[in-house]
Amino acid sequence: MELSFYILGAVVLVSSLMVITRRNPMHSALWLLVTFFALAGIYLLLNAEFVAAVQIIIYAGGVIVLYIFVIMLVDLSKEAALRAAFSKPRQTLFAVVFAFMLMAVVVWVSLRGIVPFSIEEVAAPASAADSTRAFAKELFLTYLYPFEVASVLLLVAMIGSVVLARRGMVAASSGEKKAR
Amino acid sequence: MINPVHLMALGAALFCIGMLGFLIRRNLIVIFMSIELMLNAVNLNLVAFSNQFQSAHGQVFAVFVITVAAAEAATGLAILIALYRISRAVNADEARILKW
Incomplete structure (x- = not known):
């Protein structure tokens, strides 16, 4: 658990540094996506499953799409450069390989099922349902x-x-x- | 158990990175992204303390912060589009039509 926190923390720091140092705003947006996913992982480690889900749905699904939409809308003059950037053969190779790896994992899991492993070896009494239930109580009552x-x-x-x-x-x- | 000091250090570092980006970049889109980074640092601290004190108040506030961040992103990017229509630039230095 601690090890995964340190890995995710390193990912957060590196990708957020990349966000502010990349010249191309599109690269910044994609690194921001990496930051949001790593933060969602940290929220999962902190027993905040609902916040992690909201982080992925709203930030990664909504806000990033809005940013990319605006970048596309604003940088119309660089459209040719953008197209050139996305047509590198080596990138296509990597994308295909990673897509197939992801697909393999999905097929493997759906065929075999996964063995649920506890993130924390010490039996954690606060399960996902408990955390989300407490959250909903606070939100809708207090x-x-x-x-x-x-x-x-x-x-x-x-x-x-x-x-x-x-x-x-x-x-x-x-x-x-x-x-x- | 994650050391809470390390969590807070990570949040502080993330906030500082966001603030640095806000101060050094001139592209308005990247400035908005830096604001998102700072809001996420705040969220990280809220969730960390929520876990530390075994109370859901911090998570509720984190979700409210996410709501406000979404509203801020939508409004800010709309202003950016309006600015782009007027001056064809997304550079913060060139947005000076309000300058007297």
């Missing part, structure tokens, strides 16, 4: 009002981002600039 406020916040952010990224808004403000 923190119900902040929960509702969070939903309003998300609604505001959604409307705000739609309004801000709309074409008419920018046209209006740049027209105003021209008028001045």
Whole structure:
């Protein structure tokens, strides 16, 4: 358990350093994805299974996709360079090999089943269900009002981002600039 | 059992890396990513203390932080797109239309 924490911590540190040092924002986004996955692993080690799942679903599934979408949208001039970067034969070879390894693991597990091993050898009384149950109790009993406020916040952010990224808004403000 | 001091050191290091990126980079997208790194460092500390004290309050706060981070990313990137439409740049130094 400690060893896996140190490995994941090293991955977090290295990949976060890569995020801030890469020149290409797309590489930064992909390293950020590595950071989020490693942090989700650390949350699993800390008995926070629900937070780990939320981390993967929201950060890795939502926020990173948003970042990559915006990078693609903004860096239109570098499209040719981007295409060249993704068509290196050696990278394709690695991608194919790793995809087949992943596929092999999935097929192996679904055919044979896995032997459940405990992350911590010492019998941990706080199982996944207990941790998630305690979390849900706190969220829906103690923190119900902040929960509702969070939903309003998300609604505001959604409307705000739609309004801000709309074409008419920018046209209006740049027209105003021209008028001045 | 993971040493809580090491967890906090990892969180502090991650926060410092995020702050460094926020300060040294000029690409606005990477600046937003650095903010995400800092928020994740805070989350790591919250979850670590939640585990340390065997209480779920820290996890609840971590999820709230994730919510706020998602809202922040959506709004910030929308502002970035609007800025890009106006000035064709995502460089923080070139965003000076509000300068008097």
